[in-house]
Amino acid sequence: MIKVDNLSYSFPQKDLYNKISFTLEDGEHCAFIGTSGSGKSTLIDIIMDSENYMFDGSLKIDPNCKIGYVSQFPQLDKTKETTVFEYLCEDFIKLQSEITSICAEMETSSEIEPLLEKYQEALDLLDATFGDDFESDLNKKLNLANLSNLKDLMVSELSGGQFKLIQVIKEMLNSPDLMIMDEPDVFLDFENLNSLKNLINSHKGIMLVITHNRYLLNHCFNKIIHLENMELQEFDGRYIDYNFTLLQTKIELQELAIADDEEIKRNEQIINKLRDRAEITGETSAGRYLKARMKFQERLEARRIKTPFVEIKQPYIRLTTNNQIEEKIALKINDYSVSFDEMLLENVNFEIKSNDKVAIIGLNGTGKTTLLRDIFKNNHPAIEINSDIEVAYLSQLQGEVLNESNTILEEFLDAGFKTYEDVESYISNYDFDEEIINQKIESLSGGEKNILQLAKVSASKSNMLLLDEPTSHLDTYSQIALEKAIENYNGAILMISHDYYFIINCVDYVLLIEDKTIRKMNMRKFRKMIYSKYFDKDYLEIEQKKKSVEMKIALALRNTDFERAKTLSEELESLIKLL
Template identity: 70%
Template sequence: MINVDNLSYSFPKKDLYNNISFTLEDGQHCAFIGTNGSGKSTLIDILIDPEKYMFDGSLDKSPNCRIGYVRQFSEQEATKEITVFEYIGEEFIKLQNQMTSICSEMETSTDVDTLLEKYQQTLDAFDAINGDDFEKIINKKLNLTNLMKYKDTMISSLSGGEIKLIQVIKAMLNSPDLMIMDEPDVFLDFENLNSLKNLINSHKGTMLIITHNRYLLNHCFNKIIHLENMEIQEFDGSYIDYNFSLLQTKIELQELATVDNEEFDRNEKLINKLRILATDHSEPAKGRALNARVKVQERLEKSRIKAPFVEIKEPYINLSAYNVMDEATVLKVTDYSVAFDDTLLENVNFEIKSTDKVAIVGPNGTGKTTLLGEILKDNNDCIELNENVEISYLSQLQSKTLNNSNTILEEFFDVGFETREDILSHISCYGFEEERINQKIGTLSGGEKNLLQLAKISESKSNMLLLDEPTCHLDTYSQIALEKAIQNYKGAIIMISHDFYTIVNCMDYVLIIEDKTIRKVKMKIFKRMIYANHFGRDYLEIEQNKRIVETKIQLALKYNDFILAKELSEELEELIKLLQI
């Protein structure tokens, strides 16, 4: 369906792809992964409209390939004053109305042949999207996603997550040959995420989906396309199998690289000795020996193993806490309520201690972000903050904390950095190199903007963090780096998240929104709730054992114990098989 051959493309001052090639075949469900800012969304734009781009190489699509596209950001849908049914069935309804209009024209027109041809064309288009059964198909998809109750509801009254699912259903029902989605999971709550998984798995056509969501990656795809360091790697199989393949490759390459490095170091020492001898004694023979050894070293350097898909630089995120209070109550919420058209929360009561790490969990549209905003503003009588609390805030609406018209350099001068060198030193840990320092923030990817928010927070001298969907848009490597930073943070954290991997890996307990109020749930109980609803009975224990073995492998590789690493990888393979039963 899609064939890309030796494609290269560059932005000013940034190369994106270097002779990349891949194919996408009929019926494949393909996850498109890669680090933030690697060019995934741009490549999708090229696939959709290649005429807009000047690239080297070739891109071939099947003749008359119809592409359905669900964008990463599409806020304009939230303002549409039409029902869910009218929105999803827009194409069907338009074609129906066209056929009705043509039939009316036929009653009075003398050019019936032209109208008959027009009618046939419209009917063919109607049949191509299964027009005769369109209402039945819409009902089936709405039931699959538990959205049937909203069929006659206005789009403008839905939550962001519900609108995203409706957009996916609409794109699917227009029967594209290829369905492309750019991070459709962003901000979806647990139930809507599960509904998205069901939609993806029920779709019979070809799909290409950018996602960093570990739940979807583990349960939805039979092909992986990985874009990293300007190169692409294809893998036919599941994401779990792909990660295991990468780990095996890493063990093999690190073992080979260790031997290479030992030889490189030995040769380097010999070069240094020969250089001293050639300098001290001015002997032509020593000089010739030195030149020969330098050439050997150059060959060794060129032949060093390159591993663009296993040597992925994980950002270093450092969230330092200042003036942390010992066992003090830093936040007390008493009888808090909030309502807009309807009551969202009422009679909410909870306390946060100075070192608590707490996740707020609940369906889309239940007031989580509103509550976090009220804590930040600290002007509600129901919310009491300790006078020594200093707050830093990460917003899911990134323009609230970042100025899109600023360059990266300007943004950090505004924070209080005094020199360009200090800024470069700081943001390089987050993956931003010197050539990008004058890039406008508005041109960055969603994940890169979140990394910039985290880079600003790390310099904020706070002792409480309010994080609203911090993992959204972050690639999996950055998610893991953030988890480490959260675990190491000494102050209090209140985090809104639907990423239960991050929640169970980092948080002390959970505040769950149910029946318009909030109750505190221990992490052990929360894990059981999530895994009971989304996984098999033994999945949690197997996954925990998998994580333990992966940690042991990392430690073995740290000390170049390749025999142990290989033994552990065999143990890991057996656990992976159990997860896929």
């Protein structure tokens, strides 16, 4: 259906792809993975609209291939006065109206032949796109996504997560041969994430999905495309097996790389001795031997292990505070209420200590973001922040914290940095290269913008952080780096998240929004609730054990203890078989 062959493409600031190749064929549900800023969304743009891009290599798409697309940032039109059912039927109704219009025209026209041809084309399109059971298919998909109760709701009343699922359903109803989705899981709550999983697994056509969500990666795909360091590799099989293969390769290659380094070092010592001898004695034979050794060194360097898929960039995220204060109440909420068209939260009460790490959880549209924004603004009578507490905010709407028309340099100079060198030195820790320091923030990927937000939050050295979906758009390596940063942070954190793994690894307790109020829940009860309502207990517990073993392997590799790494990889393989 799609064949990419030796494709290369560059931005003015950086090279994105170096002769990458892959195919997409019938029956493949393909996860598209890679670090933030590696060019995944750009590659999708090239597939969608190749004529607007100048690239080397070839891109062949079956001329009859019909593509459906769900954007990374679907825009919810709050002014659109239409129900969910009408919105989903929009294309169907439009085509039916066109057929009705042609029929009416045929009743009065003397030139019937062209109208008959037009009528047949419209009928064929209706049949090819929607089939005979359009409404039945629509209802099945709404049931599958647990959204049947929204059918008569106005589109403008949907939460962002609900609208994302409706967008997925609408594209699927058009029966595309290839369904492309760019991070469809971002901001989805636990229930909606399961709904998305069901929709993906029910789809009969080819799928290409950019995602960093570990739950979806493990449950929805039979092929992996991994883009890293300008190169790409394909893997036919599950993500969990691909990840294990990658880890095994890493163990083997690091062991070989150390042997290579040792040989290069020994040869360098010989070269230095020969150079000294040639300079002192002036012997011709010593000079010839030196040249031969230098050529041998070049060959050693050329064959040095190159590992674009195991030497993966991982930003160093560090969350710091100016001063660690003694334990006290950092934030107090007394009888907080908020409403828009209807009451969202009513008479909410809770407090957070200066070293608490807390997650607010709840279904999409229950008021979590509104509450976090009000705390940051600190102009609501129900909100009291201790005078010793300095607050920093990370928004799921990245333009709230970042001025996207700024360059990276301008953004950090505005934040209080003094010189170009100060900014360049600071953001290099977050894996931003010097050459993009003058790049506009609006041109960055969603993941890069979130990393930049984290860098800005950390630079503020605040002792209380409000984080709204901090893992959104982040690749898995950046998510792990953020988990470590939160673990080492010495202040208070209040965050919104729908990432089960992230919550389990980062917080002391959760605040659950339910029935328009908030109640505190310890981690044992939180796990129990997740197991009973959303995810399989055995799967989640094995996943946690698996992650623990992976961390031990990483530590063994850092200590060049390859025997232990190999033993642990056998333990990891046995866990993977259970999944």
